[in-house]
Amino acid sequence: EADIYQTPRYLVIGTGKKITLECSQTMGHDKMYWYQQDPGMELHLIHYSYGVNSTEKGDLSSESTVSRIRTEHFPLTLESARPSHTSQYLCASSLGANGYTFGSGTRLTVV
Amino acid sequence: AQSVTQLGSHVSVSEGALVLLRCNYSSSVPPYLFWYVQYPNQGLQLLLKYTSAATLVKGINGFEAEFKKSETSFHLTKPSAHMSDAAEYFCAVSAPGDYKLSFGAGTTVTVRA
Numbered sequence: 510e511a512d513i514y515q516t517p518r519y520l521v522i523g524t525g526k527k528i529t530l531e532c533s534q535t536m537g538h539d540k541m542y543w544y545q546q547d548p549g550m551e552l553h554l555i556h557y558s559y560g561v562n563s564t565e566k567g568d569l570s571s572e573s574t575v576s577r578i579r580t581e582h583f584p585l586t587l588e589s590a591r592p593s594h595t596s597q598y599l600c601a602s603s604l605g606a607n608g609y610t611f612g613s614g615t616r617l618t619v620v
Numbered sequence: 621a622q623s624v625t626q627l628g629s630h631v632s633v634s635e636g637a638l639v640l641l642r643c644n645y646s647s648s649v650p651p652y653l654f655w656y657v658q659y660p661n662q663g664l665q666l667l668l669k670y671t672s673a674a675t676l677v678k679g680i681n682g683f684e685a686e687f688k689k690s691e692t693s694f695h696l697t698k699p700s701a702h703m704s705d706a707a708e709y710f711c712a713v714s715a716p717g718d719y720k721l722s723f724g725a726g727t728t729v730t731v732r733a
Binding site for chain 1: 629652654656661662663664665666669671710714716719720721722723724725726
């Protein structure tokens with residue numbers, strides 16, 4: 510049973526549209542992350558948060574933005590989607606050094 | 621900075637044979653190391669982790685990994701492959717106190733009947 514939820518699972522959207530990928534967790538984890546995953550490539554960290562009102566950019570430059578107003582919620586927003594944003598986006602959360610719990614991912618296609 | 625290299629992007633094994641997935645790490649401090657599995661159209665699931673306790677770590681689904689500092693390795697093994705082991709496997713590393721994980725490129729495992 511998943512304790513971290515991502516919606517939508519699949520999204521096909523036109524260029525220039527604004528999109529928000531939702532991520533929520535029910536485990537009370539203080540740390541949350543967004544990774545971008547392309548086929549055959551390593552996961553790249555694009556955003557992370559160590560608590561409410563705290564967000565940082567990751568190793569991979571991204572045009573997306575995030576917010577952390579509530580502990581359980583960590584949405585990712587793209588103001589103007591482009592084909593180069595086509596990818597899978599994985600949300601994860603953690604408590605301490607116990608490793609991450611991942612959501613099922615959102616597969617985004619921008620046409 | 622921490623990084624991992626997974627040797628071999630694809631591994632094919634027969635059902636019942638040994639599964640060996642190789643991971644080497646680079647770290648300026650004693651690392652924390654993890655193995656994750658990803659099934660098609662799903663997120664990643666934690667298989668096992670090394671956080672400076674016992675060097676031989678046992679995980680779920682019969683997998684285990686051994687931390688070898690002298691070889692900077694953290695290879696994943698399973699004595700007998702099952703068809704359900706077909707998936708993609710990721711090695712990851714972090715530094716103690718730094719909660720961000722750096723992932724390898726992944727190894728896809730196929731199991732032949």
